[in-house]
Amino acid sequence: MSLREFLEIRRKAEYPAFVSVLHGMPADRFDYRPHGRSPSAAEIVWTLASETQACCALIDEGSVNWTEQAPPASPAAIISEFHKQYAALSERFSRLNDSDWQNKARLMINGKLYREAPVGDFLWYFFFDAIHHRGQLSTYIRPMGGQVPSIYGPSGDDPGA
Numbered sequence: 001m002s003l004r005e006f007l008e009i010r011r012k013a014e015y016p017a018f019v020s021v022l023h024g025m026p027a028d029r030f031d032y033r034p035h036g037r038s039p040s041a042a043e044i045v046w047t048l049a050s051e052t053q054a055c056c057a058l059i060d061e062g063s064v065n066w067t068e069q070a071p072p073a074s075p076a077a078i079i080s081e082f083h084k085q086y087a088a089l090s091e092r093f094s095r096l097n098d099s100d101w102q103n104k105a106r107l108m109i110n111g112k113l114y115r116e117a118p119v120g121d122f123l124w125y126f127f128f129d130a131i132h133h134r135g136q137l138s139t140y141i142r143p144m145g146g147q148v149p150s151i152y153g154p155s156g157d158d159p160g161a
Contacts, residue, residue, distance in 0.1 A: 004101045007123060008093045014131065015086065018048075020149035021137050022082065027075040029144040041140050044133050045078045046071030051126045052085035058105045058122050059092045065108040 001009075022045060030042040039047070050069065057064040071078050101120040106113060117125075134151075141148045142157070150160030 002098055002101075003124075004093075004096060004098060004120060007120075007127060008096075011090065011093065011127065017149075017151045018082075018086070018130075018134055021134050021141070021151065022079050024141050024146050024149045025075075025137065026144050026146045029146075030075040030078070032140055032144045034140065034143065041137060041144065042071045042075065042078055044137055044140075045075075045082060048130055048133055049078065049082040049085050051130060052082065052089050054107075055089050055123055055126050056085065056092055058107070058119050059089075059096060059100065062103060062119070063106040063108065065111060066114075067110055 025041055025045075030045070031040050033040045046069070050066075054064045054066060072081070096119075101118065101123075103119045104116060105119045105122055107115045107117075107122060115122075138148055138151060147157035148155040150158040154160045
């Protein structure tokens with residue numbers, strides 16, 4: 001099994017945990033942030049959607065220019081965009097071959113080169129970052145008034161399947 005195939009398998013396996021965390025957050029509290037310097041729940045979910053969209057651009061164009069964008073006001077629109085981008089990236093994964101995986105890609109931040117690496121390296125980087133942000137969001141849920149879902153096993157609110 002190649003690293004590309006393994007990542008595709010892990011993305012499919014992790015998707016239900018993303019869904020349970022996103023849908024475990026009370027929609028009326030997406031403005032929640034645990035500290036003034038912390039991002040809001042809306043900003044984190046928007047980052048997840050934006051990073052997934054960036055992965056699509058890296059595959060399609062070999063380059064992405066990351067710029068911070070404010071999330072839509074509607075939590076439903078933010079979550080919908082995450083699902084849309086996740087599906088778009090899954091479709092691209094189904095077409096990605098080992099040669100495409102090795103293509104050089106460029107990550108620009110505000111128009112300046114941040115890093116150049118194979119597409120596969122960036123896809124792993126953004127996948128791990130997404131899991132990090134999912135964990136961050138899971139710590140927001142209870143203070144937001146929601147119940148923390150089971151992710152890899154039972155939580156204090158959900159005994160899991």
